[in-house]
Amino acid sequence: MKEIRVVELFAGVGGFRLGLEGYDIDGTGNKSASSHYTMPFESPYKVIWSNQWEPSSKKSGEAQEANLVYHKNWPNTATSVHYPNDLNTVASPDFTDKKVDSLIPDHDMLVGGFPCQDYSVAGVNTKGIEGRKGVLWWNIHKILKVKKPTFVFLENVDRLLKSPTNKRGRDFAIMLATLNALDYVVEWKVINAADYGMPQRRRRVYILAYKKNTFSVNNLSKWIETEGVFATAFPSSLNGLVQELTLEKNIQQISDQYNSGKFLNCGIMKNGRVLMSDFKAICPKSEQKAYSLKYQLLGDILLNGEMKNETSYFVDTDKSLKEPLFKIMQPGFEVDSRLKRHGDVIELHTELDKWIYLKGRKAEERISNKGKFYYKEGPLSLTDDLKKPSRTIITSEGGPGASRFKHLIEIQGKYRRLHPIELERLNMFPDDHTATGKINDKDVEIGPAKRAFFMGNALVVGVVEKVGLELIKKIITEC
Numbered sequence: 001m002k003e004i005r006v007v008e009l010f011a012g013v014g015g016f017r018l019g020l021e022g023y024d025i026d027g028t029g030n031k032s033a034s035s036h037y038t039m040p041f042e043s044p045y046k047v048i049w050s051n052q053w054e055p056s057s058k059k060s061g062e063a064q065e066a067n068l069v070y071h072k073n074w075p076n077t078a079t080s081v082h083y084p085n086d087l088n089t090v091a092s093p094d095f096t097d098k099k100v101d102s103l104i105p106d107h108d109m110l111v112g113g114f115p116c117q118d119y120s121v122a123g124v125n126t127k128g129i130e131g132r133k134g135v136l137w138w139n140i141h142k143i144l145k146v147k148k149p150t151f152v153f154l155e156n157v158d159r160l161l162k163s164p165t166n167k168r169g170r171d172f173a174i175m176l177a178t179l180n181a182l183d184y185v186v187e188w189k190v191i192n193a194a195d196y197g198m199p200q201r202r203r204r205v206y207i208l209a210y211k212k213n214t215f216s217v218n219n220l221s222k223w224i225e226t227e228g229v230f231a232t233a234f235p236s237s238l239n240g241l242v243q244e245l246t247l248e249k250n251i252q253q254i255s256d257q258y259n260s261g262k263f264l265n266c267g268i269m270k271n272g273r274v275l276m277s278d279f280k281a282i283c284p285k286s287e288q289k290a291y292s293l294k295y296q297l298l299g300d301i302l303l304n305g306e307m308k309n310e311t312s313y314f315v316d317t318d319k320s321l322k323e324p325l326f327k328i329m330q331p332g333f334e335v336d337s338r339l340k341r342h343g344d345v346i347e348l349h350t351e352l353d354k355w356i357y358l359k360g361r362k363a364e365e366r367i368s369n370k371g372k373f374y375y376k377e378g379p380l381s382l383t384d385d386l387k388k389p390s391r392t393i394i395t396s397e398g399g400p401g402a403s404r405f406k407h408l409i410e411i412q413g414k415y416r417r418l419h420p421i422e423l424e425r426l427n428m429f430p431d432d433h434t435a436t437g438k439i440n441d442k443d444v445e446i447g448p449a450k451r452a453f454f455m456g457n458a459l460v461v462g463v464v465e466k467v468g469l470e471l472i473k474k475i476i477t478e479c
Contacts (some may be wrong), residue, residue: 352415
């Protein structure tokens with residue numbers, strides 16, 4: 001089939017690109033993420049333009065390391081350019097359509113893992129929708145309005161479906177309504193990668209839109225259950241009643257008055273009509289290797305023997321803190337028995353004590369301007385279960401300090417954190433994908449904390465790959 005030209009926004013270190021194009025690690029041809037880059041991967045998707053910009057780095061004076069990694073893995077060519085600057089400099093909602101048309105290349109598909117923000121509308125006038133300043137959804141909307149790509153493939157945290165807290169579902173309703181006004185049919189699904197044999201429990205909502213009449217979407221209920229791209233890529237059975245609603249055509253009214261509640265975990269929107277439901281994933285163990293050939297559990301991705309010289313990742317259980325820490329508990333509150341206690345004071349003397357305390361249950365005394373209160377947290381396991389998919393990687397996974405949310409594993413009686421390569425494997429990236437960047441034709445090393453940050457922000461590449469493959473099948477069948 002013909003090439004599908006892709007524009008990748010909010011590119012990070014290239015998760016969408018890896019999933020759609022595959023990755024040519026050794027120069028012998030692109031390979032598949034689901035095989036962990038051992039098997040060939042032929043794809044019509046070609047990223048012709050990409051963009052990444054981290055506003056917080058500009059404020060702190062830090063380098064844009066994600067761009068350095070992206071340039072290292074995909075150097076600019078005559079047919080593919082990475083734009084490492086603020087998206088507002090090329091696709092501002094304030095620009096004329098003609099200006100945006102001249103700055104963004106023609107493409108067939110727009111993809112990106114965009115920020116979850118407040119999408120409320122500032123106003124609607126004769127020139128169209130005026131979005132709130134600094135909300136990046138309106139940059140996406142501007143590009144779609146001007147360039148009119150056939151396909152849109154987006155990723156976000158699943159709370160998007162129920163945001164904001166005071167008007168559950170309003171933000172997603174605005175998205176659907178604006179895409180409807182641009183003549184798109186939209187399907188979405190909340191996918192937990194681990195439900196389909198991938199090695200990380202990471203729930204994200206994936207959104208796929210296509211121009212009306214691209215596919216024969218007639219029975220909306222069948223589309224979300226068995227016929228749609230997400231339904232065939234990630235089989236499931238609907239769990240509970242299918243709910244229906246009709247979106248107002250007036251987007252300003254949706255922004256100001258929406259009160260229909262949160263959106264469910266899978267659904268479709270066509271001509272403003274929405275059908276949605278919750279679901280249960282269907283992926284027998286015998287089928288999991290089709291999604292992830294060899295890495296399915298936390299224990300599968302470990303370096304183990306290669307870690308013997310990586311001492312900074314191991315917890316020195318006997319190492320004393322520079323100064324003991326004392327935590328005052330709510331009277332009578334029980335904490336982990338491994339910690340020393342005098343009355344209601346918990347004493348932390350070692351690095352291991354800190355890990356045990358932070359991951360354990362607690363009711364710690366705090367003082368605010370309103371007086372004394374007790375901050376409570378429930379217990380977490382000190383170490384992560386190697387026989388299950390991992391917990392979700394977060395951006396603060398890196399660094400040697402003890403943390404409630406960092407992964408900690410136990411191997412032969414020793415505790416250690418996860419190495420950046422292991423974090424990459426949990427997101428189905430190639431080993432050492434983030435190890436170095438390129439600046440002024442020179443390689444620069446990327447620190448482990450920043451590499452962990454990248455993976456905390458990244459998506460699971462195997463999910464994108466599977467959706468991309470199913471979309472191709474649908475195109476071949478119907479177009």
